[in-house]
Amino acid sequence: MIDMKISRLGECECWSPLKLNNTLEASADFGFVPETAMVMHDSEVNSGVKSSGLLFEKAGPREKIFFKPAETRAAIVTCGGLCPGLNTVIRSVFLCLYHIYGVRTVYGIRYGYQGLNPEIGEPPILLNPDMVDRIHQEGGTILGSSRGNQPISAMVDFLVKNNINILFTVGGDGTQRGAHLIAKEAEKRRLSISVVGIPKTIDNDIMYIKKTFGFATAVDRAHSVIRCAHTEAKSYSNGIGLVKLMGRDSGFIAAFATIVSQDVNFTIIPEIPLVLEGEKGLLETLMRRILNRKHAVIAVAEGAGQNLFAGRKQKDVSGNVLHNDIGTFLKERIAEYFRERKIPINLKYIDPSYIIRSVPTNSEDCFLCDQYARNATHAAMAGKTDMIVGYWNDFMHLPMTHATHQRQQVDPNGFLWHGVISSTGQPSRWK
Amino acid sequence: MIDMKISRLGECECWSPLKLNNTLEASADFGFVPETAMVMHDSEVNSGVKSSGLLFEKAGPREKIFFKPAETRAAIVTCGGLCPGLNTVIRSVFLCLYHIYGVRTVYGIRYGYQGLNPEIGEPPILLNPDMVDRIHQEGGTILGSSRGNQPISAMVDFLVKNNINILFTVGGDGTQRGAHLIAKEAEKRRLSISVVGIPKTIDNDIMYIKKTFGFATAVDRAHSVIRCAHTEAKSYSNGIGLVKLMGRDSGFIAAFATIVSQDVNFTIIPEIPLVLEGEKGLLETLMRRILNRKHAVIAVAEGAGQNLFAGRKQKDVSGNVLHNDIGTFLKERIAEYFRERKIPINLKYIDPSYIIRSVPTNSEDCFLCDQYARNATHAAMAGKTDMIVGYWNDFMHLPMTHATHQRQQVDPNGFLWHGVISSTGQPSRWK
Amino acid sequence: MIDMKISRLGECECWSPLKLNNTLEASADFGFVPETAMVMHDSEVNSGVKSSGLLFEKAGPREKIFFKPAETRAAIVTCGGLCPGLNTVIRSVFLCLYHIYGVRTVYGIRYGYQGLNPEIGEPPILLNPDMVDRIHQEGGTILGSSRGNQPISAMVDFLVKNNINILFTVGGDGTQRGAHLIAKEAEKRRLSISVVGIPKTIDNDIMYIKKTFGFATAVDRAHSVIRCAHTEAKSYSNGIGLVKLMGRDSGFIAAFATIVSQDVNFTIIPEIPLVLEGEKGLLETLMRRILNRKHAVIAVAEGAGQNLFAGRKQKDVSGNVLHNDIGTFLKERIAEYFRERKIPINLKYIDPSYIIRSVPTNSEDCFLCDQYARNATHAAMAGKTDMIVGYWNDFMHLPMTHATHQRQQVDPNGFLWHGVISSTGQPSRWK
């Protein structure tokens, strides 16, 4: 068994205020999680698949904590692109710190990591219960966001100067890589600062995490958009609805939305190399369907088909590889293909990115955000650091470095992809 | 008073079956509309505005009708771009013909006017109650649509060959111009074919018609998209949300959606010439807002700002002027403007056209579709032709030529535009 | 022609600040409405219906106003049951006073008329732009509401004591009767206090007003509930879905929701006396449908079928007649009827009142609320009093006494009821 160790700032010598809470009679009532509790990665046996042997530290409230609530000063920062649920996470972290632990100083950092760099950022705001009261019903982030990191040293200076001993970093890969460096720098300076990440990826592509917040909402919305594309396609002769969905390296949104909608005929994801030409390529397969059924719906993840583009890749300020635009590429290539064959088509291309990212959460995600936020707070109060909160069979802790070194992807031999091809009827692989 | 005469195929000598309907006791119960009844265009007096003196023929069931139901064969065709409510119109026309008048042969023409031209079109389908049962809950059109007209003579031949004596044309300007030519050709050939149009314009821009179906749903959806743009804009420093809405010649969708959302700061419509440069131009006004409030939302109708483009205009197959793309133009011009001034911005551009056009109707439009459809059916059964059904203070009849020769536009001095500038705080005119 | 005179506190000698507004260049730009402008009630001619000859004063901004903005102190009160749009009305009245006229003191009265009676009410709150910023997206009323009137004299004392010269009363019949008495008492005391009502009736039953806010949203929601009832009914053998909708004296919600849903088989409204027994009564007609089609959906307005109850009526604190509960009565009577005939049925009864009343507005109503609010503000600033704002062909002013002395009802011979019976297939009258 491989036990994924989580860093801790020191011994927990302070009784959790939950134990003394007058609404709870005894610690047993609260179900404190012992430090030894672990969550297994593998729940399958005798299936012929080699076990990973991974064990994750179980998340949850600890009976004894590291930080004394009265002396604790926390800060929350939201980074990167929008994802449904940011406000719910901010709210539940704040409320758990404030009402459950009694922490009175919780800062909201403005506009991502920029707000941790006084040279270019705006000063933080001191949060209070009124400010966060209704924000879980709104999309976006009341703190603001930005892309990219800031100088690590400047950010740690900021934390020191403001006596902040807990930093919650809500963001994706790039953000958590930055958070890891902040934690390392704090350790180097022998500062008792806990850095706890809450993973934000609308693509649901973080390794070892089954479900990140915002993903369920994104699938919901992607489904609505696919329904529009299907209506457009069916309402015209040889109508083709082409929808570009999010998914830089992983096709989870496209795959789930396909199964939910049951209206997609071709789902194109980064995990399955795309072949356009040839009898079993996309174009000829599409033409056969159009001639046969007179309409088709295509859902393509933004990171799919990159094998078709020659040349070097560029990176954005967060360090993400910048993809070539498969959506417009396909739109043009398909149009050209049918034009050459003198088959009139009606192609409608939809790129709904912002109207998916900016909406409030659905119920599923609202619940998930609340749990992520509370578990992150419990972890931070117990002095855990350089870690993110995750969910795999149960909520657990994951070292930051493990979460960011690799992407989770759709298994082309797994139930999800089979659900997709059962619904679409497309070939399981392009040839 | 100017009385807008409606053409009629001949005398109505057949008692309406409604009169004899066993659920109705007497004609008084049904409120038949006398042929003489008119609806006034102007309902305002003493306001200093010159009265138009226009009188429209009132729509509604007639006590005596022209077509004998048992001998009547009707057809419905839907043309042009999608608009919420097409299926509801198809359904209510069919049900009114079938259940209220007892007409048993109602064809659905496939893919717009193409289906009236046997050379290129598919054969019509014979509608029945099961086919239309649930279609009012779906977007699009079960009949299919296409853009552009077909040879008038071929289409009239088709009607003759299939013994069709009523044709319902559901479509916009171009469609109704085609319908008028069909009616004229039928008249020339001395055929008793009634051609009744049901106006379809998501832009709500048909002259003398206050409210067309699909418009309310479009405003609803535009509102949702603006909310997304607002969330994106507020969540980033100097965030700008730019939404391109439908509105080729008239800014009704942009204006209503602005008032509904209360989140737009600049509404740009075709009726108000756009000025970009100068102290009171859009760019400088926008910059002042960004510097002051750090975010802005812009809603631009697709036909706005055409004064900024030099050169000749092209037309599409339906005869509509093809506009230059004001959306991407503004996106680039704004980015350039701020780049030159070294002010970093976060601009998100959203073009939601298809996801607005393809949705099912909201309740408002569902009701409207039902009324348009039933009134069109009453008109056709009474032998009216070369007309469309409209709504102005009440449902009424409008000669096709009057509906298509001019667009309805937002009055820059009226309550609607004042509602917009009250909500946005923008200048009433660009200078 | 009958001109409905509106009371005015005195001459308007102050130029409207709109005229001087720096975003507007000239008064022509704003389209001020002259005092002489009137809106005709009748827009139909030669239909055999006798003209009412009614003329309403046209609403809108006046070039000269009565109250000097700097000295004006306004108050808003919301009364009675919830209706979608109350917050939007509060917001737009406030913003129009604050931004358009420059009035700085606007009170929100707490919990209806109770807040105007210091003996039992809570003190008012001083509104500001931040408070109302997002409230149009929320149902309910941020001011709170209550039922019933308070002593007129105490309420006028309160206005005097707080130097309030404009009172906006948002409420139904009972509320506006109270508002009329406040206006009369103020007149008696020679106080220059303007009392302007904004009609609130989810039933849309105010005389001379075509469309009140909240109604469209209520129809939307009623439609959703009917869809549930239809699903329940179709999913069981002899399933009957019975939905009680709002509509104390008028069946508008039931009628519109029927036409929108197209799923109702029996619509029962107060305007058509209900007959249960006999061959053409509801029960036997229902039984025939159940035997024939195995399911049925019934929508009943809460005020329908009162002819079936013997005995005296009681009134609630607002003076509304308390109806006997037709919903549970029908539920029991239908169950009994089929039990006696040994026909097993599956009856599901749904009473959705609160989940309709408490939701935010749809786009339609959001627009309407904004217009009602702004026109009420223009009227009040022009010194109009003892009136409500209405909509009939255009926004207009209506003397309070005219609005409350009679209810608007569904015309059993009009297009609306015919739309209903065309959709349901039910008899036009019960016998």
Place this chain on the structure above:
Amino acid sequence: MIDMKISRLGECECWSPLKLNNTLEASADFGFVPETAMVMHDSEVNSGVKSSGLLFEKAGPREKIFFKPAETRAAIVTCGGLCPGLNTVIRSVFLCLYHIYGVRTVYGIRYGYQGLNPEIGEPPILLNPDMVDRIHQEGGTILGSSRGNQPISAMVDFLVKNNINILFTVGGDGTQRGAHLIAKEAEKRRLSISVVGIPKTIDNDIMYIKKTFGFATAVDRAHSVIRCAHTEAKSYSNGIGLVKLMGRDSGFIAAFATIVSQDVNFTIIPEIPLVLEGEKGLLETLMRRILNRKHAVIAVAEGAGQNLFAGRKQKDVSGNVLHNDIGTFLKERIAEYFRERKIPINLKYIDPSYIIRSVPTNSEDCFLCDQYARNATHAAMAGKTDMIVGYWNDFMHLPMTHATHQRQQVDPNGFLWHGVISSTGQPSRWK
């Protein structure tokens, strides 16, 4: 380790058609699940909780199957109360049988078990792809449902007479108890009939199953209703919103909806005995909140507080204990309590059962339904019987008897209940 054995009709000697499917190149591509594969119940170690040692048979397609597709005749029956997703389950079972396995005869049994009893039921319908095409977008069940069982012998006779060798039973506890008896009777008669259950419980209360379909949608809708109750409560002085939610024996809907809405102040579930009187009872706690905050929202599961009712329990036709109505009981008791103390309150009671049960699924449930249905089909084709499909860490098989002998309940010491009390601030237990 305790291995939960699943009954199988015999050896699987037929190659799965999936292996030969021309869209799949090799069995590896399809990820067939070996018969030996098991899913562990416990994924937690070292937490002080004794391990159950349970192992479930893993669900999924088998490389070799029992039934020859060409000879297979299947039937689907839906029983009991409505639950979002029934149509999606029907559709995916049918499509998996039809398209993936090539089974051509699939019956839909009408109105639950009644349709398996020719004495009282209607004949089954033969399903085809057109029939099920859009049904996943509709609530209810196109097959119809009914409550209660029918004589086991008659139902098995029906299967024999119609040569049906697979029966899918979609229903709750009572349904699956009936299905178990059918499987036993078939075994006794030495018939090769597979009976596979798909668990339907909107309450999510089936033992060993983490998530049943329809639950997520129910939480979504319950959330909407709670929002209405909150609006009503906040809009009146001493407003109390009381919502009765589903949950006969388990408070999962109430608990999840509480966490999602963040607006509930008191969540009352069957797992925590309710105490009304005394300083730490509901009534006094509620009064303190009302006096302090002037409004409160209460969510009560229908099966909660049964400890307050004396006397014997009755059962319905499905064998479920009939509960006393805690909703109306609380409504009256609360009203009485405040009346006695002369504190005026505004209590609104909402019972939304049917408008939750009858809606279409949200995306989450749509996906779940598809997976449940496909895994049930794979199990049946492999000759499994007397089992239901479940989900616990992964999709798995569960003997029918194990699923029905005990309910899953909210753990009063677990993270879910702590999430509730963290959100509501209520006592963890009533005293």
